[in-house]
Structure formats: C-alpha cells, structure tokens
Amino acid sequence: MGHENDRVVAGLISERDLCKIREAVCIQVEKIFDSCREKDCIEDARVLFKNTESIRKIIHRAINVKAKRAEVVDVYSDIEPVPFKRGFYTVDIKFFIRVELDFFVPRENGSTRIITRKGLVLFDKKVILFGSEGSVKIFKAHFSKCGADDEGSRLQQDNLPFSKIEVADPIALSARIQESCDKYFDDCCNIEKMPRSVCNLFGDEEDVDLDDADDIVEDEFGRRRVLVTVGLFSIIKLARLVQLLIPAFDFCVPNKECVASTEDDPCELFDTIEFPVDEFFPPQIFDFPGALEAVKEMQEGIEGNKNNSFGE
Template sequence: MKMADKCNCNNNAVKDKVCIHTDKVYDSCREKDCLEDLRVYLTRNAQEIADKAISVRIKGAEIVWVYSDVEPVAFNKGYYTVSVKYFFKITLELFTGCGRPTVVEGLATFDKKIILYGSEGNARIYTSAYRPNEQDVLESVKTNLPRSVVEVVDPVVLSAKLVEKEKCSSCCDIDITSVPGCICRCFDDDLVSSGDSKTVYVTIGIFTIIKLERSVQLMIPVYDFCIPEKECEGSTDEDPCNIFKNLCFPVEEFFPPM
C-alpha cells in the first residue's frame, strides 16, 4: 500500500509544487562487521573475580553510545572521512569452579573509518522562533555542512575467552581516563585497565548503516492535505472475560512452526 493511500490522500493528480526544507542523504553504506577479540575493561570488583576465574561466557552486549566525527578528505573535494567509535556494554558470566557463575559487566570499544560523498558548500544558517508581542528567540547558528548519521542494532554475541596477562598485548589498550563520564556512569563501579593475572576478550557481530546528510531545499509535488479519517478510540468498560474469549488460541506456543 502506498503512503498516499494510508493517509487518505487524493493521488489522482498533482495539485501544486512546493519547496520544502529537509535533510537529503548524499551517500550511505552498510556494514556487517565481525569484531574479533575486543578487549573488555571490567569494573574493579569484576576484575578481581576474573583473576580467579577458570572460564568465561558472554551473556549479552548492548551499545551505550556511538561517537562520530566528519572531516573533509584532503585534495578530494566533496568527500569526507567519517570516524566512528562504538562503546559496548558487555555482560559476562565468570566461572570460578564452584557454585553458580558470577554475572559481571565491562566496557568494550571499536573504531572504524569510512569515506563517503557529502557534496560541497558551507553556509551559515541563522533562525529565530516567533513569539507574539515579545522579542523573538534567537536560535543557535547552524550550517549546511554534512552531518553523519549512524544506525546500528544491538550486537550479536559470538564468543568470549580468558587470556593470561603475560600473553596479552597492551599496545591497543585505551586510556580509561579518556572514556566519557556518561559512559562510565553506565557501570556500578570504576572501570580498570588491567588485573593481576587475566584479561577478557570477546567476539561480537554488528550491523550498521552510515549516512551523510545535508540540509537542503527540494521541490516536491503536492497532491492534497492528508486529513485522518479514523476516529480516536478510548478505553472501554467491556467485560474482560469477553475480551479474552475473542483472543485466538496460541497454537504456535504449544506446537512451534516446522
């Protein structure tokens, strides 16, 4: 079904052309990354447990923040480098050899760079919000420079491992003090960069779409105003048993699809 049909619009003929201000996607790409052996920076208490653990299992991973930065490519007008840094909150189960595993959390990061086309132009945009009988509110100055948009779903957890400290390479370790405070506050204790004997590494998969957009003015065809015809329905005092009787029997809950 077309969008015009859903909105009950008359799409038989174009009635007018209007200029709108919107964001145009100049370039985009999609990525399917398998991130192998990401270092997990545990909280202080979790690292003490990891030093005594004999095995580890990854239980979950979520993205707490994605930072992106756009810079022009030298000697290649219209193209920009998009630097992306992902911050992951990793949930692990540590096995110490007795009793149930201990659930702990830590931070993992990943950096990548891509090049996208973002066109040319650099204009400053000044706007104000109208207020009747008062001085208008001046809004912050904007530009029409390209803006990066990163869309990503929660990671797919694949594996985790414990590595003895003497076998670890510290050349790619991050400085914990450089992690933004808003990220650190996602954990219930301070993060530490290393433990006495062991380090945790995980492998996860992520799906990402990265776009470069600019604010532009576009001419579009106009069919008509879209006025909703569906009436709003509120809650009813219908008998709850009658509502339940109208529900279909959940066959698939008892007999999973083949």
C-alpha cells in the first residue's frame, strides 16, 4: 500500500503495514462458495432468424456463408438443489448468442453479392456446484428524522445461493448451409418466439431484391438451414450473502484530486494522449506478448497428432 502522512492508503501492501491494522470489521459481501470454468465448442448449432420469409430466400440462393462474429446477449439460469446431496445445487444455464453472418449470393451477371444478416444461437448446459445450506430473510429499514422509519422494515432479499455467469466474447469458428431431404423438415422456429428482452435486440432488416426470388417453390425437398460452430469461454459461480470479519486499516479516503478535462482548450487534452504507434506499425511476432509461445504449442500439437496417427 501507499503512504500519506504515515497513513496506509489503497495500493500495494508491505510488511510494515500489517502492524497498522486498527480494527476487525464485520461486512456483508457476496462470498463465492464454488465455481468452475468451461470451454465449450458449440458445434453445428442451428441459427434462428427474425424475418423468416426473407432469410429463406437468401439461404436458398446463397452459395456460401461465413461467420463474422458472435456475442452473448443474454443468459438465463435456474438453480435447484441436488436430491440426496446436501449443499449441492444444479445450475441450468441457457446462453443466447447473437451471430453475424455473411451470405454470398450470386447475381445473374456472374458477380457475387454479400448480404449480412444477424441470427440467434441457443446453447444449454448444466453444472453442479456446492452452495452450502441455510435460508434466512433479510429485512431493512431506512432511518427517518421525522417520526417512524419510512414504510417500516421491508424485505430486502434472502441469503439463498445465486449464480453468477461470466462470459468472454465467443469465437465464431465456422458456418455452413445444411441441405435436408427430409419431408418432415421443421424450420418454423424463429426469434419472435424467444423472450421479449432477447427479441428486441434484433431490429427489423430490410428485404433484398434477389434475381428469380419469386420462382422459389416451397416443397418438401431442398430445404436448407444455417449451422454455426462457436467457441465459448465461461466461468460459473455459486454465491451467498454472508457476513465476514476482516482486518481494516482505516476509512478509504481518496488520496488524489480528480482530473477533469478542460472545455476551453480541447487541444490541451489531446496533447496528453500518446501517439498510437502500434496502430500504424503492428508489432512483430517476437514483440507480441505470448505469440512465440503460442506458435510453439501449435507446432508441438501438430507433431503429437502426426505421431499418434503413425502409431495407429
């Protein structure tokens, strides 16, 4: 930690700071009782679209599709106790992943048109985590200077376990168009049937004029749909509200003044920004953090796969 007038302030801590602990304080915090990390490869997941009539024409005419990017827009989770396993809970999770796709549609003149559309991928998973036991209700009341406290005591929350899901930006690995000759092929599901909070994230997309689009006949053969493969990294936690006793040095008083930008001279603020050299001159592989190690790992993986294939 830093020091100001022999006071301990926020920052790195040293051994001499330990003797300056003033008291033990009781705080209420979210304690993580259990957590796990997941690396999921969501392979050949079906993509749902909002304007199904328009996208069917595009998919019917497309000769290829490319996955540009993916984003987790919402996560639903449900917690249930595990029967005959005290303290453990199942966490059922549904990920709503928005993907952006480029469709390559040929024109009559021989050129190719790229049409970008956004779709939705659903992914479900279930994990088991330890969440301990106990159930209490937490009531709170605010102090009022005049008379009784406002509305008296009110239920704030309980201390039952709750889940917290952290996700990194997914990696859009691949996309393809699947042909189906099944006469019972069902492609009726679309984004309109998703929760409203998710559906509102997809705006209305304009229809595009396609050559010979009116010649498309809806029959039992030749049905197509889009499948994508997405890589997803997540951390799933199970937490409770608990009271912890921790050592405290002092109140956390800010030790620096706020830095405000000046409206009179915006160039003065601009002068404080360093020139973005890396934007103009991308770093070489030996300057990029972890790049050489990554290349080495990939080469070792390739050699290992070769040795395994030869051994077979």
